[in-house]
Amino acid sequence: MPRMSVATIDKPEFINLQPLDINPLMSKCEIKVLYVGENRNRSFISKEVATEMAKTLRGAPIVGYYKDDKEDFRDHGDKITIDSDGFKFESLTKPYGFVAPDAEVWFQKFTDTDDFGNEIEHEYLMTTGYLWTGQYEEAKLPLEEGRPQSMELDENSLDGHWAENYKSGLEFFIINDAIFSKLCILGEDIEPCFEGANVTAPDVSTSFALNDDFTRSLYSMMQQLKFALEGGQSMNEENKTPEVGTEEQVQENFSAEQDKTDETAMNKIENPTEGESQGESSYANSDDDKKKEEDEDKSSEEPENDDKNDDDEDKKKDEKYSLLQQQYEELQSKFTALEADYQTLVSFKNDVENEKKDELIKSFYMLSDEDKKDVVENKSKYTLDEIEAKLSIVYTKKQLAAQLLPSENSKPNVTIYTLGDQDNNTPDWVKAVREVQETL
Numbered sequence: 001m002p003r004m005s006v007a008t009i010d011k012p013e014f015i016n017l018q019p020l021d022i023n024p025l026m027s028k029c030e031i032k033v034l035y036v037g038e039n040r041n042r043s044f045i046s047k048e049v050a051t052e053m054a055k056t057l058r059g060a061p062i063v064g065y066y067k068d069d070k071e072d073f074r075d076h077g078d079k080i081t082i083d084s085d086g087f088k089f090e091s092l093t094k095p096y097g098f099v100a101p102d103a104e105v106w107f108q109k110f111t112d113t114d115d116f117g118n119e120i121e122h123e124y125l126m127t128t129g130y131l132w133t134g135q136y137e138e139a140k141l142p143l144e145e146g147r148p149q150s151m152e153l154d155e156n157s158l159d160g161h162w163a164e165n166y167k168s169g170l171e172f173f174i175i176n177d178a179i180f181s182k183l184c185i186l187g188e189d190i191e192p193c194f195e196g197a198n199v200t201a202p203d204v205s206t207s208f209a210l211n212d213d214f215t216r217s218l219y220s221m222m223q224q225l226k227f228a229l230e231g232g233q234s235m236n237e238e239n240k241t242p243e244v245g246t247e248e249q250v251q252e253n254f255s256a257e258q259d260k261t262d263e264t265a266m267n268k269i270e271n272p273t274e275g276e277s278q279g280e281s282s283y284a285n286s287d288d289d290k291k292k293e294e295d296e297d298k299s300s301e302e303p304e305n306d307d308k309n310d311d312d313e314d315k316k317k318d319e320k321y322s323l324l325q326q327q328y329e330e331l332q333s334k335f336t337a338l339e340a341d342y343q344t345l346v347s348f349k350n351d352v353e354n355e356k357k358d359e360l361i362k363s364f365y366m367l368s369d370e371d372k373k374d375v376v377e378n379k380s381k382y383t384l385d386e387i388e389a390k391l392s393i394v395y396t397k398k399q400l401a402a403q404l405l406p407s408e409n410s411k412p413n414v415t416i417y418t419l420g421d422q423d424n425n426t427p428d429w430v431k432a433v434r435e436v437q438e439t440l
Contacts, residue, residue, distance in 0.1 A: 002392055005121045005219050019102075021049070022130070024134070025132060025133065025134025025135060025140075025142055026097070026130040026131065026133065027131050027133040027140075028128060028129070028130055028136065028202055029062075029097070029128065029129050029131050029142060029199055029200065029201065029202065029437065030126065030127075030128055030199070030200050030201065030202045030203055030205050030217070031062075031099070031126060031127050031128065031129055031149060031183060031198075031199050032108075032110070032124045032125075032126050032128060032149065032194070032197045032198050032242060033057070033124070033126060033151050033180075033183065033194075033197055034050065034106075034123045034124065034125050034151055034194050034197060035123055035124045035125070035150070035194050035195065035197075036050050036122075036123050036125070036194070037120035037123075038123070038165070039191050039193055039194055040194075041176075041193045042170065042171065042172050042173060043160075043172060043173040043175055044163075044172045044173065044174045044175065045175050046107060047107070047123065049175055049176060049177065050107075050125050052177065053125075053129075053177070053178055053179070053180065053204070054105045054125055056179045056180045057103070057105055057127050057180050058099050058100065058101050058102070058103050058105070058330040059099060059101055059125075059184055060098065060099045060180045060181070060182060060184045061095045061099065061182055061183070061247075062095065062096055062097040062098055062099065062129050062131065062182075062184075062185065062199070063093040063094060063095050063096060063182050063184050064077075064093055064094070064096050064139075064184060064186075065184075066136075066138045066184035067092075067093045070187070071183050072141070072187045072188055072189075073138070073141070073147060073186055073187040073190075074186075074187050074190065075187070075400050076091070076093065076152070076302060077091055077092030077093040078090070078091060078092070079091070079092055092239055093182070093184060094275075096131055096136055096138075096139045097129055097130050097131035097132055097139065098129060098130060099127055099128070099129040100128065100129060100130055101370075103127050103128045103338030104127065104128055104154055104205060105125070105126070105130060106125075106126055106127075107123055107124065107125060107126070108123070108124050108126050108204055109121055109122070109123050110122055110124055110196050111429045112195045112196045113148060113195070114195065116326075116330055117173070122194075122195070122196065122270050124194075124196065125196070126204065126205075128202065128205050129155065129183070129199075131143065131199075131259075141185075142185055142198075142201075143200070143201040145188070146198055146199070146200040146201075147185050147186060147187070147188060147198060147199050147200075148185075148186040148187075148188070148190055148191070148192040148197060148198050148199075149184065149185060149186060149192060149197045149198050149199045150184045150186055150190075150193060150194075150197065151180060151182070151184070152180070152181050152182040152183075152184055152199070153175075153178040153179065153180065153181060154178065154179040154180070154181040157177065157178055157179040157400075158175070158177075158178045159175070159176045159177045159178065160173050160174050160175040160176050160177075160178075161174055161176070163172070165202075168331060170331070171259065177202070183199070185199055204279070204372060206269050225298045227331050228287070235428060252354050272290070277317065306342065353384070354379070354380075356384060357379050357382075357384060358379075360387055360389065360391075361375060361379075361386060362374065364391045364395060366395065367391065367394060367395060367398070371391075371394050371398070372391065372394075374389055375389070377392060396398075
């Protein structure tokens with residue numbers, strides 16, 4: 001009988017844990033998951049789709065395939081086994097951590113360098129996680145040195161379609177929705193799909209708390225200043241405190257207040273009040289006259305700059321052409337690389353299919369080489385089903401032919417008669433033969 005453990009009716013006594021009360025054998029990490037837009041594996045993820053996908057990041061495992069002989073991580077660790085049952089895919093990765101259920105998830109822009117040394121700005125989806133550095137020594141590598149990262153999507157939830165980019169002429173798989181299944185740590189020499197995707201020690205996320213405190217303080221100061229300048233008209237009637245909006249409006253409100261301040265200052269210069277001195281007014285007027293003279297001088301010089309403008313326009317066209325030429329060469333290089341990869345995949349597919357064909361032909365061991373000659377010579381032309389059908393027909397025909405022929409061990413049912421002494425059981429046709437023989 002299995003042991004039983006039943007909860008009593010006593011109320012539970014909760015332990016008051018703080019956010020920083022976590023297992024000391026874990027270490028926090030920061031992850032650049034993916035960037036929005038087109039990427040190098042010919043897929044496209046918009047920011048809106050990435051935002052929806054981000055809801056599935058929390059709780060996702062952080063895995064890796066570590067090789068002791070290399071002392072580093074490898075790729076995704078996919079293993080393909082080909083046997084009589086067909087293809088079988090296995091994953092050699094193991095969990096090294098996870099994205100916490102309360103992890104921060106955000107977008108951050110970075111400047112990446114592509115294969116040609118060009119700088120490209122990408123907007124990355126980022127999050128934080130924990131690695132079991134106390135259990136696995138190799139889990140410290142991403143924190144101490146940093147390692148590339150490649151995310152994996154759940155195949156059953158992946159939704160999308162192929163579309164052509166009319167500017168580049170390349171086709172991309174537009175991802176409409178997907179669930180994150182894993183975040184995979186790669187080896188230092190493994191190039192990820194998203195150039196800058198990696199797992200590192202906390203960096204950007206360490207400034208969140210400081211920035212949040214600064215934002216709150218700045219916003220509070222702005223509201224108090226506004227309240228004082230307006231004579232308390234924005235005071236909340238119930239608690240007599242200044243009205244406070246959302247923290248996301250801090251930068252916008254700050255900029256608006258800055259613009260108002262600048263505008264007020266300019267109005268005071270251009271339209272001085274009665275209390276201002278005549279000298280200040282004259283100073284403003286003299287500035288206006290000077291600016292007007294400068295504008296007139298510039299307008300008079302514009303016809304002389306026509307040739308210079310034409311030269312600038314030609315220079316811009318040359319720069320644009322050079323940029324287009326460079327982009328074309330980059331695309332041509334990528335196309336060549338993709339074509340080489342495609343040919344490699346085709347060769348691998350053919351090798352696997354030929355191996356399966358050879359195994360199928362070999363399974364018809366009861367047929368001679370002559371019986372299988374046509375199939376062997378035209379193996380590349382026939383599919384697996386066609387080969388099986390042809391050899392089955394040959395085998396069936398041979399079986400039917402064997403059944404129609406007498407067996408080697410069987411003896412014919414023969415009755416022997418002599419033409420010597422005859423008795424009443426001797427057939428009449430034998431007696432007739434005897435009589436003919438006597439006349440000869």
